[in-house]
Amino acid sequence: MIKPDGVVRGLIGEIISRLERKGLKIVALKMIKIDRKKAEKLYEQHKGKDFFKELIDYVTSAPVVVMIVEGRDATKVVRKIIGKTDPIEAEPGTIRFDLAMTIGKNIIHAADSKERADIEMKLFFNDNEIMNYKRVDENWIY
Ligand code: IDP
Ligand code: MG
Numbered sequence: 001m002i003k004p005d006g007v008v009r010g011l012i013g014e015i016i017s018r019l020e021r022k023g024l025k026i027v028a029l030k031m032i033k034i035d036r037k038k039a040e041k042l043y044e045q046h047k048g049k050d051f052f053k054e055l056i057d058y059v060t061s062a063p064v065v066v067m068i069v070e071g072r073d074a075t076k077v078v079r080k081i082i083g084k085t086d087p088i089e090a091e092p093g094t095i096r097f098d099l100a101m102t103i104g105k106n107i108i109h110a111a112d113s114k115e116r117a118d119i120e121m122k123l124f125f126n127d128n129e130i131m132n133y134k135r136v137d138e139n140w141i142y
Contacts, residue, residue, distance in 0.1 A: 001042075001124075004062035006107035007031070011099055012065055015108060018081060018095060019069055023141040028068040028121075028130045036060055041123055042109075054104060066124040072142070075117050078110045 002015050020026065034042070039056045046052050071077060083094025087106055090097035100107045111117035121130075135141070 001067070001109040002065040003059055003105075003107050003109060004064060005058075005100075005105045007065060008062050009107070011107060014099070015095060016065075016067075019067075019078070022071075022077065022081060023137075024069040024071040024074060024077065025133075025135050025138075026067055027070050027132070028125050029065070030067075030124075030129070031063050031065050032124070033063050034060055038123060042120060051104070058104065059109075068121050068125060068130060075111055075114055079112060082108050082110050 002012055006012065006015055016026070016029075036056055039059045040047070042059070043052070043055055046055065069078060081095060083090025083096040085096075085106060086103040087096040087100040088102075092098065095108055096106050111120045
């Protein structure tokens, strides 16, 4: 999910192109404004933490772009591409290091396990919004 800062800073194309160029396949994509209820569900693991309210205010402050990507070990790959939570700790070459400055405005979210990915996909997409197609370069990626 490209967070509000990624959207309002005009980084949607930059972020999506990094995922696409890697070889990940985008199978669902849309821009939405998340309501507080959905944001709280997305971040249910952090309920009770001191930054929780700030986090919910942040992710509901402007539109976000949600997507589902497929590929070999996609969850792990995406987490590596986005980098560590605090942009200062993230490696150069990652989205968070290259494009963000602070943990409270780290421009992107990604599920951290297959289990979470399954839960989070259902939070944002109906089955009929998830596409089935073949990338033309699939045989050259795998
Ligand atoms: P992740 O996004 O890398 O999975 P989590 O630890 O799951 O990191 O935290 C979720 C989000 O909460 C972070 O991406 C960030 O936006 C926010 N967050 C985490 N820790 C802090 C903090 O100490 N201050 C402000 N926001 C934080
Ligand atoms: Mg997380």
